Amino acid sequence: MKCESWMPLIEQRADGELDERAAWQVDQHLAACRSCAAFLERLRAEQAVYARYERDVEVTPAIWAAVEAKIREEPAQGAVSALARLRQWLSATVGAPRLSPAMAAVLVIIAVGVTLGVISLKNSGPAVPPNGVASNGSESNTPATPPSGPPGVKPPSSNPLDDVTAASKGSGTAGPRGRAGSRASRNPTPAQLVREAEQKYLTAIAILSRDVRHRRSNMDPIVLARFDSALGDIDRVIAETRRAVRQNPGDPIALHYLLAAYSKKVDALREMATD
Amino acid sequence: MTATGVAGRPSGRAGAVMNTSQEVIRRARSGDEEAFRLIFERYSRPIISFIYDMVGRRELAEDLTQETFVRAHRNLGGLRDETKLSTWLFGIAKNVTRESLRSRVREDLKVAIDDDRVRGLSDGGLPPDRELLNRELNGVIRDALQNLDDDKRAVFTLKIFQQRSYEEIAEITGSSIPKLKTDLHRARAEMRRRIEPYLRVNHEV
Numbered sequence: 001m002k003c004e005s006w007m008p009l010i011e012q013r014a015d016g017e018l019d020e021r022a023a024w025q026v027d028q029h030l031a032a033c034r035s036c037a038a039f040l041e042r043l044r045a046e047q048a049v050y051a052r053y054e055r056d057v058e059v060t061p062a063i064w065a066a067v068e069a070k071i072r073e074e075p076a077q078g079a080v081s082a083l084a085r086l087r088q089w090l091s092a093t094v095g096a097p098r099l100s101p102a103m104a105a106v107l108v109i110i111a112v113g114v115t116l117g118v119i120s121l122k123n124s125g126p127a128v129p130p131n132g133v134a135s136n137g138s139e140s141n142t143p144a145t146p147p148s149g150p151p152g153v154k155p156p157s158s159n160p161l162d163d164v165t166a167a168s169k170g171s172g173t174a175g176p177r178g179r180a181g182s183r184a185s186r187n188p189t190p191a192q193l194v195r196e197a198e199q200k201y202l203t204a205i206a207i208l209s210r211d212v213r214h215r216r217s218n219m220d221p222i223v224l225a226r227f228d229s230a231l232g233d234i235d236r237v238i239a240e241t242r243r244a245v246r247q248n249p250g251d252p253i254a255l256h257y258l259l260a261a262y263s264k265k266v267d268a269l270r271e272m273a274t275d
Numbered sequence: 276m277t278a279t280g281v282a283g284r285p286s287g288r289a290g291a292v293m294n295t296s297q298e299v300i301r302r303a304r305s306g307d308e309e310a311f312r313l314i315f316e317r318y319s320r321p322i323i324s325f326i327y328d329m330v331g332r333r334e335l336a337e338d339l340t341q342e343t344f345v346r347a348h349r350n351l352g353g354l355r356d357e358t359k360l361s362t363w364l365f366g367i368a369k370n371v372t373r374e375s376l377r378s379r380v381r382e383d384l385k386v387a388i389d390d391d392r393v394r395g396l397s398d399g400g401l402p403p404d405r406e407l408l409n410r411e412l413n414g415v416i417r418d419a420l421q422n423l424d425d426d427k428r429a430v431f432t433l434k435i436f437q438q439r440s441y442e443e444i445a446e447i448t449g450s451s452i453p454k455l456k457t458d459l460h461r462a463r464a465e466m467r468r469r470i471e472p473y474l475r476v477n478h479e480v
Contacts, residue, residue: 008460015434017441045474046467050435052409053416057327057336059319067315067344068308074349199409213438221296225313228320 201262208269419469431462
């Protein structure tokens with residue numbers, strides 16, 4: 001049997017779709033065939049790339065609102081009165097974002113802190129990457145100013161995302177560190193630095209989303225639904241801030257609001273991934 | 276999840292009452308809109324991702340997600356096996372998407388891979404920044420997906436991104452297992468050809 005004929009079987013083995021006997025046969029072949037073993041490695045590398053795929057689409061409250069409106073136009077399945085539905089909708093809308101006041105406060109604090117940092121950066125010369133966008137309210141509320149950096153901006157090594165990335169990707173952190181010197185020599189603008197931080201958040205979000213996805217089936221459906229709802233609220237903020245960034249690409253405040261929203265999403269996902 | 280994260284919804288129904296998916300479905304069938312909202316909240320994310328992968332356009336994906344859940348609500352009584360709600364919803368999404376794709380000019384969806392971009396990466400020039408690379412890679416994956424035919428795209432998306440078993444994919448798509456195995460193998464090969472330069476650079480960076 002040629003290697004080409006083994007490929008579909010190796011894929012099915014990677015997918016966990018072979019019975020024990022067939023899986024054993026594939027394993028035996030993989031142990032003996034360097035070419036097929038390399039194919040399996042490539043397959044795994046592809047899976048890792050696909051796991052990082054980010055879509056430009058989110059579930060927004062508007063989608064549910066539209067679904068609900070259409071459902072209401074149809075003959076009722078049960079005897080739920082319009083008043084009861086309205087009450088449910090209002091209470092859900094008001095109740096859902098308990099996160100929102102806290103998040104709004106965090107957004108404001110972080111935005112102010114980082115904006116001050118950017119202003120300070122512009123005035124003082126040496127560029128400090130804004131990697132240290134606080135990951136939660138308590139950190140961003142810390143009044144103490146680090147001696148080596150502007151208020152609200154932590155040094156790069158304390159970026160919580162570094163921990164997430166390092167823990168999840170192992171050697172994946174070597175590259176960015178190796179390029180640190182070249183970045184500094186390029187003298188990136190604050191906007192570029194913020195965009196780099198954005199990309200780090202997106203990477204962390206992709207990794208954590210995958211972890212949470214793997215745990216979903218074991219989670220309590222009610223907790224899961226509430227979590228998804230909270231995540232939906234955060235995604236709405238992200239979508240709004242993204243829109244603001246698109247409209248005003250040079251506006252540092254819009255960019256920092258976006259980062260703060262990403263930070264909140266990382267926190268929420270990390271909480272569910274490690275709970 | 277903190278208490279703040281899970282609390283805050285006003286409904287007096289505690290988890291003890293609606294503590295299983297089956298219970299949520301039963302309540303939704305009897306007209307409990309909050310229960311249907313819970314179903315939406317749980318499944319809308321994977322459904323919109325699947326639809327987006329199928330159509331490649333955000334606004335259309337949002338519209339088709341709406342339509343999927345409206346149909347699900349309308350036909351909830353027809354769901355025989357409550358443990359297969361997820362598969363059933365994906366099946367509806369697949370049908371809604373297929374109808375939409377049929378009604379549109381296919382050429383609209385075909386997005387050519389940016390040959391210069393791919394060529395630049397494989398020419399061994401300066402290693403691109405990883406973050407920029409990831410952003411580009413997202414675009415390349417999205418475009419490459421759109422260049423698969425509908426069957427292959429559905430199978431590929433359901434397996435690779437939604438981690439569905441072959442059996443579930445067969446139920447969702449209506450394909451036989453042998454056909455979906457073939458489609459998946461070919462889809463993987465086509466996708467591999469598109470993303471290969473990025474795989475190499477990702478490895479090198």
